[in-house]
Amino acid sequence: MSTSTARKGEWLEAWDPENEATWDSKLAWKTLWITTFCLTLAFIAWFLPSAIIPKLASVGYTFTKGQLYWMAAMPGLAAGLLRILWMVMPPILGTRKLVTITTLLLIPSTLGWGVRVMEPTAPYWELMVLAFLAGIGGGAFSGLMPSTSYFFPKSKQGTALGLQAGIGNLGVSIVQLLTPYLIAIGALAVFGGSQQMKFPGKPDQTVWYQNAAFVWIPLMIGGAVLAWTMLKSVPIKANIKQQFDIFKNQDTWWMTILYIMTFGTFSGLSAQFGLLMINLYGAGNAEIVSGSGAAAKVLVAGYAVPEAVKFVFLGPLIGAVARFAFSPLTDRMGGAIWTLISGVGLIGSIIYTIPALTPDTSSAAALDAGFNQFLYGMLAIFLFAGIGNASTFKQMPMIFEKRQAGGVIGWTAAIAAFGPFLFGVGINFLGVVPFYWIGVVWAVGCVVLTWWRYARKGAPKPS
Structure with missing residues (x-):
């Protein structure tokens, strides 16, 4: 009898992916693609506020820079808290129920953002609540990733988890890339009217901002239907108390530190990239003054980068592509060496970027050079963070036994989601x-930690 024989329509009778003779690879890959589709939608819901918040002022909201930073940070706070809840759900709910329920829970915050951008009348607290609810999309990661890992042998988990996480991470760049185009298409505005987006020194632009949110809701409903009708659940059972035994293992804490470096950086910069770019180099920043005294020449900031936010999607895109592109290499070479490369690359790229965080406004040429250094440095940070995201997810299944590996993946993802x-x-x-x-x-x-614990010859836990 095949190990994938279903019981009660959902739970598999038994499941041992390490047994090549009985492993149902077709079911495993089908599970991967469905959960990856739903995870991508979860990241879209999670980072939808990051695509909308930088534009709130142009549609009529009057929040301060500090308020906007806090609003952009709120989905991360929610995701970190909710991932702690989601990490214990896979053995309890099973893959089918978990993915279905999670995908349906993405709808309320997405719908709320669509409604509240049509008129600039929402109080600050209400948008903060919507930003918090968007964190459900981030919380999903700690449930969907471990539940998918149950379906694959260790030899393929680096590739499988790298594909799922990398394509899921693409949801960040998808929502940030498509939002400017979606809001410009009046034909998509089935509900609600148009808005006038205001730009300094430019004519008002007619937009339909609700499109940025509403367009994803049919896909979320479709994802939930796919999950409910096509997924199965692996009989890996553990109550909450049993799952918490991961905290007795020191490698849980070491891998948490490493994943903060990689995914914490990726998620943190993805959420703040647009605001950073606008505040440092965008239109409406301080004036650029060249010369002095009566000969002073004043230019409007943003001259060098009139629409800086059009570059925002590039960072998450590079990080996400790096995650799944490097995953096969981690299966071939091991994860620890790539985590080491990721850390060294992050050190160099962050140091390279730091001078550009203080824009030189002495001339337009200096501003332009500073922006280019800022952009290329940030993209390098995203690249090395993405490589580290792939490598750490290869390490964890190698370091921990199957049930614990799922829990550690969920836990480390929860803490890094506070990014x-x-x-x-x-x-x-x-x-x-x-x-x-x-x-x-x-x-x-x-x-230092990676080299000593995981990468050097004779390391305690080579991975």
């Missing part, structure tokens, strides 16, 4: 430059 919140708070209270130097110090510590 958007920590980045927002850090930038607000410490300033951009000091916060980036903290990132350098953290990455240096992670490089």
Whole structure:
């Protein structure tokens, strides 16, 4: 009898992916693609606020920069908290129920953002609530990833989890890339009227901002239907108390530190990239003054980068592609060596970016050069964070036994999901430059940890 024989229409009779003779690879890959589709929608819901918040002022909202940083940080706070809940759900609910329910829970926040951008009348607290609810999409990661890992042998988990996480991470760049185009298509505005988007020194532009949210809701409903009708659940049972035995293993804590470096950086910068770019180099920033005294020449900031936010999608895109592109290499070479490369790359790229965090406004040429350094440095940070996201997810199934590996994946993802919140708070209270130097110090510590514990010859846990 095949190990994939169903019981009660959902739960598999038994499941041993390490047994090639009985492993149902077709079911495993079908599960991967459906859960990956739903995870991509979850990331879209999670980062929808990051695509909308930088534009709130142009549709009539009058929040301060600090309020906007906090609003962009809120989905990260929610995701970190909710991932702790979602991480214990896979053995309890099973893959089918977990993916279905999670996908349906993406709809309320997405619908709410669509409604509240049609008129600039929502109070700040209400948008903060919607930002928090968007974190459900981030929380989903700690449930969907471990439940998918149950379906694959260790030899293929680096590739499978890298594909799922990488394509899921693409949801960040998808929503940030498509939002400017979706809001410009009046034919999509089945519900609600148009809005006038205001730009300094430019004519008002007619937009339909609700499209940025409403277009995803039919896909979320479709994803939930796919999950309910086509997924099965693996009989890996453990109550909450049993799952918490991962905290007795020191490698749970070491891998948490490493994943903060990689996914914490990816998610934190993805949420704040647009605001950083606008505040440092976008239109409406301080004036550029060249010359002095009566000969002073004043230009409007943003001259060098009139629509800076059009580049925002590139960072998450590079990070997501790196995650699934490097996953096969982690299966071939091991994860630890690539985590080491990720850490060294992050140190170099952050140091390279730091000078550009203080724009040189002495001339248009200096501003333009600073922007290019900022953009290329940020893209390099996303690249190395994406490589590390792939490598750490290869390491965990190699270090821990199957049930614990799922729990550790969920736990580390939960803590790293606080990235958007920590980045927002850090930038607000410490300033951009000091916060980036903290990132350098953290990455240096992670490089030492990776080499000593996992990558060097004779390491205690080679992975």
